[in-house]
Amino acid sequence: MNEELRSFLNFLALERGASPLTLEAYQRDLKGLMEFLIGRGVTSLKEVKGEDVTAYLVALRADGLSSSSVNRVLAAIRSFFRFLVREKIISINPAAGIGRIKGWQRLPHTLTRGEMERLLSAPGDKEPTAVRDQAIMELMYATGLRVSEVITLRQGQINWYGGYLVARGKGGKERVVPIGEKAMAALKRYTDEVRPILAREKSGDVLFLNRWGRGFSRQGLWKIILKYARLAQLENKVHPHTFRHSFASHLLEGGADLRAVQIMLGHADISTTQIYTHVTQERLRTIHRKFHPRG
Secondary structure, three states, X not given: OHHHHHHHHHHHHHOOOOOHHHHHHHHHHHHHHHHHHXXXXXXXXXXXXXXXXXXXXXXXXXXXXXXXXHHHHHHHHHHHHHHHHHOOOOOOOOOOOOOOOOOOOOOOOOOOHHHHHHHHHOOOOOOHHHHHHHHHHHHHHHHOOOXXXXXXXXXXXXXXXXXXEEEEOHHHOEEEEEOOHHHHHHHHHHHHHHHHHHOOOOXXXXXXXXXXXXXXXXXHXXXXXXXXHHHXXXXXXXXXXXXXXXXXXXHHHOOOOHHHHHHHHOOOOHHHHOHHHHHHHHHHHHHHHHHOOOO
């Protein structure tokens, strides 16, 4: 997929005379799409469907991106796939039928509490890497961190005595997020028993290390999570934002204040966080239909 992206950027530069800033924006937006597609198991642009593109846009919106920014990304994706059709690399533009996002929202997919328990239990605790992987997933569910925030997290951002971390989100903005007892215990075991085994001279302060003693890439981390999703028989229900979505909706289901959830997620606009209240309402309706005698 990287080869097709390079060809597209060359086309924009040479035939359209696009500026360096425009090329940088297109590259960033389309790289993000490709990482998302790989996380969904899509490895060829010929396999991309409209639902894959829509899921990416929904994830961006739920992650705090404004409607105008999501529409800019959509424009880049459309142009990219039009180019691929013109070059006969693909036959159909999967983004052709997707409309601009104006007041348009789809509910983010979340796991039930039982499904999340199955996923968190999947690593077991016998192998050192399983201890690390469980710590990663416990932390993601406990804090709602973005994948990018997890892979860049450093040991110095964890306050072990206070039971919280300082997350660095988009634009370098910092926020304080409580961790919770189970996630803290999993992290403590990882840092005490496993990280010293994985650490190398150049590992630095990065919290989560791969087998080579380096920090994870987005794709590397997501491959690990997909492995456990398959073990828990949840492969089709897990995507890069599942932990974040489930964190928010489960908090709200338990009675958490919307403003507090907004702060923990790092959303600039509370309207972005409000999408999770719709998830909660939908679940309430499902419960009502199932259990109420006149549901």
